[in-house]
Amino acid sequence: MGAKAAVAGFVAIGLVVGGAYLADGLARDEAEGRVADVITRELQVEGTPEIRIGGFPFLTQLLGRSLDDVTATAGAVTLDGLRVTDVTVDATDVSLETPYRVGDVRIDATVPTASIEQAVRDEADLAVTVDGSTLRASGEVLGLTLTAGLVPRVEGGRLLVDVQDLTLGAGTLRLDQLPGNLAERLVGIEVPLDGLPPGIVLQAAEVVPDGVRVRATGVDVVLEDAR
Template sequence: MGAKGLVSGVVALGLVAAGAFVADGFARGSAEETAADVLSQQLQVTGAPDVQIRGLLFLPQLLTGSLDDVRATAAGVTLEGVETTDVVVDAADVSLDAPYRVGTVRLEATVPTSSLQRVVAERAQMDVAVDGGVLRASGELFGIPLTAGLLPRVADGRLLVDVQEVTLGAGTLELDDLPGDVAERLVGIEVPLEGLPPGVLLEQAVVVPEGVRFTAGGTDVALEELP
């Protein structure tokens, strides 16, 4: 084979490889759109969710019946009446054949201060705002300004908010010093997140400028049990 024939062969192989790459990309894009549609149907999603099937090539994953790495994002998702924002879901080893399962899944989302405000208001008539690394609830008690530092935590798969400090007027008080049932209403406030898929449990929660950012995870999660 002469130099011209060698060049022609290389060009031909390049065209075949490019065609295969385009076909792979088309199949990947179609699968991502389908997955986004399913998410919109199953969950109360704000805006259009975005799904990315990661990995160099998609078709080999399709042939093996399992996706190595999938990321889904959404501007917001409502979980049993509680609005969350900036939702990110990372899933690995996603099976494409029944029984449909996910090897590992990690979910992150933010409960904004507006959602926290509604939860706290059910227990105490106080406003909630972010103050550095804590939440600050403020209101009045017998006409005197009352503030309470609140810190989120996860216990037994539940998102709770605990009082760290209480200030009434110019003085700092212990919870036991508060009159009536005020202390009881400020302890163990639960932010209900029952809308998480079965097998996906809360792991941690931290205060962020927008509210409370929580992380949930699970292993060997059954897709057919998704809401």
């Protein structure tokens, strides 16, 4: 083979590879746009979610009717009236045929202090802020300033908040020293996250600068059940 023929051959291969890469990228872009549309229709998303479909080549995934890796992010989502922010969804083995299934899914989101405060206010009129690695509640009780540390925890797939480090005025109190049934109302206060799709269960929670960061996971989740 002469030099010109070899160069022509390499150019032809380059064009084929480049064309395939371009087609792969265009198909991926279109699929990401469709996933964003579906998420916007199914969830109360603020703005347009960002979608990334991983794995290469994408066309083989499309032909196989299953996506290896999908990541979706959104600034805020409302779950049954509860607003959560900085939402990230990581999913693997996402079926493109009915029944639409996801092999593994993980959802990370922040429950802002305003949402936690609303849950606490249902039990006691306290404002909630973040104080380093803990939450701090404060308000007026019996004409005195009440402050308390709040500890989030997950139990049975529910997000609960317990009150501790309680001070009233200049003194420190135990919960059992509070009047009436106030002590019982300040333990296991639930922050409802009822809007999670079936099969996805809350696993963990930790305090972050904006509120409480939660993580939920699911295995073999049927998307149609979440509609």
